[in-house]
Structure formats: C-alpha cells, structure tokens
Amino acid sequence: MNTNATILETNAMHTALAAAGRSQEIPEALDASGWLIGSRELVLVGYDDEGNVIHTTGEAHFAWVLEGRAVQDVFINPRRSDRRPEFPRFANWYGTTIRIHDPSIQAWRVNWFNPHDGIRAELIGRQRANDIVQEGKFPDGTTIHWTFGDITENSCRWRGERLEPDGTWRLQVEFRAKRTPREQEADL
DSSP states (O other): OOHHHHHHHHHHHHHHHBOSSOOTTSOGGGOSSGGGOEEEEEEEEEEOTTSOEEEEEEEEEEEEETTTTEEEEEEEESOGGGOOTTSOSTTOEEEEEEEEEETTTTEEEEEEEETTTTEEEEEEEEEETTEEEEEEEOTTOOEEEEEEESOOSSEEEEEEEEEOTTSOEEEEEEEEEEEOOGGGGGGO
16 A cells, blocks of 8 residues: 555645635624634533443544535544543544535534444534524434534533433533643644
8 A cells, every 4th residue: 555645645635625714605694613613622421322421531623624615523532542442332433523504594504424333413503692503313313403502712512412202302412612722732
C-alpha cells in the first residue's frame, strides 16, 4: 500500500471539504449551527434501555464544510484517550453529524451516522428562543428530539430524547459541553 499517496489523497479531501466560514448564502439570523465551530470536551450521562446509567467523558470537533453551507462534527465517546475494545455498545460513539442549511425550509437538515453500531438519525434543526431544537426520527420511525440549551460562548447542554409508545419522552443521553482551548484540541 502506498501510504504517501493515501496521505496526499486525504489532505486533498480535507482541503476540498473544509471551509473558512459560513457561506454568504446563509443569513446570519438563520445560522443555528455556526456557534458550534471548535472543539468541546463532553461530560456525558447515558441511560440505556435496561436502566443502566453510564458516565463518560467524550469529545466533539465542529467545522464549516462544503463551501460554508454545512457544519460537520466528529462526535467521540468515550474520548479517544479512554477508548477500549470492551467498552459497552451503548454510548460508544465515533460518528459524525452533518448539518446542512436548507433555504427552502429556512432550517438545517441534520444527519447523524455512527458506523460502530449502525445508528443513524435524520432531523430538522431550528432555533427556538435561546435553544437549538432538532426534531426527527430514527430509521425505525421512533420520534426523537435533540436540544442544545444553556448555550453560552464556551458551553452548552445537549439532551437527546425519544418518544415512547405511551406518549412520554424518555431521556437517552445528556451532556455538558465545554469549549477546549485551541492549543489543547489536538491533544484530546
């Protein structure tokens, strides 16, 4: 295998994917995702279907992509330095979310993919008051909503909930995210 060719191809791909900032086509008033840009440490609590509570520390990295028309993340839990093969399947993520601004609905189309367990989700994200609310479904039809709240320049709270058959919302995951200093981003 030619490693040098692989590295060059990867660098070309990263260069083509990355964007310096938000596209001028996205009005600032509709920019519900740009505030995420940067890296975050995540203090996560997960609630599995068997009633177990999982506490971990994760990491997330966000960037403008596709000529500034989208924000993509890499969401990793547990963080890379803590990952082990024996970690439970639930709350074991090394996936990506892409949030693409859709001017036809004045909102963001949000798609999550986690290759480790095959979980994916499709949502629509909009700002509601001081929160960013993303509503959608898992492939099995389960209604979900994911909410960014308590948003400040350097932190936020995220809640992932699903609608149960009895009509109640069940909290699956919650995390507190804190922006990491730039010089620490590569060390997570």
